[in-house]
Amino acid sequence: MDTEIRFLRDLEDDLVRLAEADAARTVTRARHRRHRTWLGAVAGVVVLAFGIGALAGGGLLGQQGRAAGQASAVLGIGGAPDRGAPVPGSIKALPDLDPVPRAPAGSGSAVTRTPLLTDLSKIVRNGSIALTIPDGSFDARFAQVIAIARAGRGFVLSSQTEGSSSGSLTIRVPSASFDRTLVRLRALGVPTSSTVTGKDVTNQYVDYRAHLQVLESRRAVLLQLMTEATTIGETIAVENELNDVQLQIDQIEGNLRFLDDQVAKATIDVSLTEQHARSAVVLPGDIENPSLGRALQRAVQGFLAVLATVVVGLGYLVPVAILAGVALLAVMLVRRRRPVAT
Amino acid sequence: VDERTDAQLLLASRAEPAAFVEVYRRHAEDLLRYFARRTLDPEAAAELTAETFAEAYASRRTYRDTGANGVAWLYGIARHQLGRFFRSGRVDAAARRKIGLPPTDLPLEDYERIEDLVDFAPIRAALAEALTTLPGDQREALRLRVIDALPYPEVAERLHCAETAARQRVSRGLRRLALVLQEEGVSTTAEVE
Numbered sequence: 001m002d003t004e005i006r007f008l009r010d011l012e013d014d015l016v017r018l019a020e021a022d023a024a025r026t027v028t029r030a031r032h033r034r035h036r037t038w039l040g041a042v043a044g045v046v047v048l049a050f051g052i053g054a055l056a057g058g059g060l061l062g063q064q065g066r067a068a069g070q071a072s073a074v075l076g077i078g079g080a081p082d083r084g085a086p087v088p089g090s091i092k093a094l095p096d097l098d099p100v101p102r103a104p105a106g107s108g109s110a111v112t113r114t115p116l117l118t119d120l121s122k123i124v125r126n127g128s129i130a131l132t133i134p135d136g137s138f139d140a141r142f143a144q145v146i147a148i149a150r151a152g153r154g155f156v157l158s159s160q161t162e163g164s165s166s167g168s169l170t171i172r173v174p175s176a177s178f179d180r181t182l183v184r185l186r187a188l189g190v191p192t193s194s195t196v197t198g199k200d201v202t203n204q205y206v207d208y209r210a211h212l213q214v215l216e217s218r219r220a221v222l223l224q225l226m227t228e229a230t231t232i233g234e235t236i237a238v239e240n241e242l243n244d245v246q247l248q249i250d251q252i253e254g255n256l257r258f259l260d261d262q263v264a265k266a267t268i269d270v271s272l273t274e275q276h277a278r279s280a281v282v283l284p285g286d287i288e289n290p291s292l293g294r295a296l297q298r299a300v301q302g303f304l305a306v307l308a309t310v311v312v313g314l315g316y317l318v319p320v321a322i323l324a325g326v327a328l329l330a331v332m333l334v335r336r337r338r339p340v341a342t
Numbered sequence: 343v344d345e346r347t348d349a350q351l352l353l354a355s356r357a358e359p360a361a362f363v364e365v366y367r368r369h370a371e372d373l374l375r376y377f378a379r380r381t382l383d384p385e386a387a388a389e390l391t392a393e394t395f396a397e398a399y400a401s402r403r404t405y406r407d408t409g410a411n412g413v414a415w416l417y418g419i420a421r422h423q424l425g426r427f428f429r430s431g432r433v434d435a436a437a438r439r440k441i442g443l444p445p446t447d448l449p450l451e452d453y454e455r456i457e458d459l460v461d462f463a464p465i466r467a468a469l470a471e472a473l474t475t476l477p478g479d480q481r482e483a484l485r486l487r488v489i490d491a492l493p494y495p496e497v498a499e500r501l502h503c504a505e506t507a508a509r510q511r512v513s514r515g516l517r518r519l520a521l522v523l524q525e526e527g528v529s530t531t532a533e534v535e
Contacts, residue, residue, distance in 0.1 A: 006449045019359035
């Protein structure tokens with residue numbers, strides 16, 4: 001600067017330094033802005049991929065969510081009712097719970113169950129159902145559950161109540177009326193969870209029967225030997241053997257009776273909870289105490305589920321991005337050629 | 343030599359701060375003269391110049407090219423600073439602090455050079471009358487320096503004080519004088535901005 005005044009020259013030097021520092025900061029800010037733009041774009045793509053993945057039902061998230069929904073419903077800690085759950089009274093919406101195939105009505109060439117299959121199929125059926133019932137209706141619904149059990153020629157095995165707003169019952173009903181009983185129970189409230197299990201014990205039953213026949217034959221032989229025994233020693237030896245065989249026969253017959261009873265009568269766990277009950281009833285067999293290990297496991301599963309969902313979404317996005325890139329390239333080529341043509 | 347206009351330089355300075363320095367180079371001395379003629383005080387004039395450029399630098403992103411030369415925008419800020427100076431009697435330093443401009447004292451040799459920028463001839467009569475309102479030491483210093491036009495070493499010798507003290511008395515006297523003249527509506531400048 002061409003001036004004799006030193007103050008102005010010093011001020012100029014200060015301004016130059018300030019401008020240089022600001023210019024450097026401007027470059028840094030521009031770089032940071034570019035980085036932020038890229039980060040934003042990547043985050044946008046990930047979120048978009050996640051959304052698409054979730055919509056496509058990909059990854060483990062859908063399964064995880066459904067599993068979590070079921071688990072929370074079973075534990076009675078809220079969550080949406082299962083998808084197959086009908087509203088009370090809409091029995092038609094229920095899935096067919098009968099595991100044995102039925103012949104279509106009015107079909108002459110229908111496949112019917114053979115007597116052999118009917119006799120030999122030994123299936124132990126169990127079920128559980130958790131119901132949310134209107135406030136103040138617990139006592140009435142509790143009595144209705146007992147009435148339904150009796151109407152199906154069953155009985156209440158055990159019951160438990162918590163206060164006057166929630167409780168659970170275990171009922172046993174003949175297998176023939178298992179499905180009908182479940183349908184009636186579902187109509188008592190809004191099902192929050194429902195499970196039906198069937199355990200095939202046919203092999204076990206057949207084994208017991210075969211073993212019993214062998215033992216009975218052996219007992220007949222031993223009885224014959226007993227009558228032919230001439231000495232005291234022979235008599236004692238045969239009798240000991242006979243006692244052992246009889247004991248085994250008794251045990252097997254006991255097991256067969258137990259299996260018959262299990263097959264003949266099904267067990268249903270019923271949980272009733274009023275809509276605004278403070279504490280939920282835990283179904284028999286469920287774990288009540290929280291576990292850090294399970295929480296960690298669920299956290300890892302959740303992380304993997306989100307990751308898998310994003311990957312699925314990217315799978316949808318990549319071909320779209322390729323098509324968009326090709327289209328963009330075509331547009332650019334056309335635009336580049338246009339001035340040459342004109 | 344940068345051939346861009348002041349307006350172009352101010353607009354460019356948003357992304358290119360160095361362009362503002364060129365505006366400063368073009369107008370710093372004129373602005374100092376502008377302030378010196380109105381305040382009659384070299385220290386205040388220098389400080390006002392620095393504060394005006396600091397304010398302009400800090401708010402350069404708000405500059406809009408309305409067709410007028412960019413220098414009008416600069417003098418708009420200068421008038422604002424001058425008004426505040428006459429109202430409060432001191433120069434604000436907020437803009438310099440905001441942009442981180444270090445405070446600088448006015449070098450001794452600059453006092454006379456800045457006073458040289460002021461043309462006292464048109465206001466000499468008014469000055470003589472206003473001198474009577476000043477304290478004795480400042481009045482005597484101003485009489486020797488402004489009326490008799492003696493150099494500072496001689497003023498200091500006549501006042502029996504150091505040259506720095508003589509400059510301070512003259513500076514304070516001029517600042518007070520400018521305020522008195524401002525209150526009485528006497529223009530300290532020959533031209534109208």
